[in-house]
Amino acid sequence: xxxxxxxxxxxxxxxxxxxxxxxxxxxxxxxxxxxxxxxxxxxxxxxxxxxxxxxxxxxxxxxxxxxxxxxxxxxxxxxxxxxxxxxxxxxxxxxxxxxxxxxxxxxxxxxxxxxxxxxxxxxxxxxxxxxxxxxxxxxxxxxxxxxxxxxxxxxxxxxxxxxxxxxxxxxxxxxxxxxxxxxxxxxxxxxxxxxxxxxxxxxxxxxxxxxxxxxxxxxxxxxxxxxxxxxxxxxxxxxxxxxxxx
Numbered sequence: 412x413x414x415x416x417x418x419x420x421x422x423x424x425x426x427x428x429x430x431x432x433x434x435x436x437x438x439x440x441x442x443x444x445x446x447x448x449x450x451x452x453x454x455x456x457x458x459x460x461x462x463x464x465x466x467x468x469x470x471x472x473x474x475x476x477x478x479x480x481x482x483x484x485x486x487x488x489x490x491x492x493x494x495x496x497x498x499x500x501x502x503x504x505x506x507x508x509x510x511x512x513x514x515x516x517x518x519x520x521x522x523x524x525x526x527x528x529x530x531x532x533x534x535x536x537x538x539x540x541x542x543x544x545x546x547x548x549x550x551x552x553x554x555x556x557x558x559x560x561x562x563x564x565x566x567x568x569x570x571x572x573x574x575x576x577x578x579x580x581x582x583x584x585x586x587x588x589x590x591x592x593x594x595x596x597x598x599x600x601x602x603x604x605x606x607x608x609x610x611x612x613x614x615x616x617x618x619x620x621x622x623x624x625x626x627x628x629x630x631x632x633x634x635x636x637x638x639x640x641x642x643x644x645x646x647x648x649x650x651x652x653x654x655x656x657x
Contacts, residue, residue, distance in 0.1 A: 448622075543564075558587075577598075577609070619640065
C-alpha cells in the first residue's frame, strides 16, 4: 500500500542569535492511509513543528515530505493552499469558531474558500453536522454550545471537504475528561470510516486511543510504536455513573 505520508530527513531549523535551533531533525517515517497516529512529547520536543510541516503550514529546512506521493517541497504557495483545502482537515484545541454566526455557517467556511455554490455548501455543512451528532444544533451559535459541541462543530468543519487526513492539535485539551472521551470515540468512528488521523497530545491516556504512537524529544523522533488501541466507546460506558438502587 502506498504511503499517505512519507518523510525522509525531515528537518526544520530556526535562527537563534548567531546560530540555529533545530526544532525538528532528520525524521524518517511513513504513515499508511487510514491510520490513527498520536504524536507525543514534552514542550519543545518537536511534535507541533512536525504537525505544522505535515499540514503544509510550514516548509522544511531540509529533507522531503511527500503527501500521497506528491513532493510538497516543490509546490507553489497556491498549490500548497489547494492541497490543504482538498486533502487536509484541521482541528485545534481552541476550536477557532466565528462567534457571531451559527454552526452551519462555521462549517461552510472551507467551502467558501473553494468557491462552492451556496446550496451545495449548505447541504454539505448540514450533512457534516449530522455526522458528528449535531443535526439539531445547526443554527446555534458557539456561545450557545458546550465545549464538546463546539469541538464537534470544528470537526465537522474539518471534514466538510472530504479530507484524506485529519490533523488534530490537542483536540481534548480544553475539554473535561468525559467530553474528551466522546471526541475520541468520534475520531475512532471517523477513522473506521477511512479517514486517517494524526493527533498531537500531551496526554498518554488520550494517545492510547490511537493505534500508533510517535514520541518526540529534543526535535528527534525517539520511538515509534504500534499497539491495539483502547476503545473510546467502551471507555465511555465504563465511565458512566452507575444508577443507585432505589
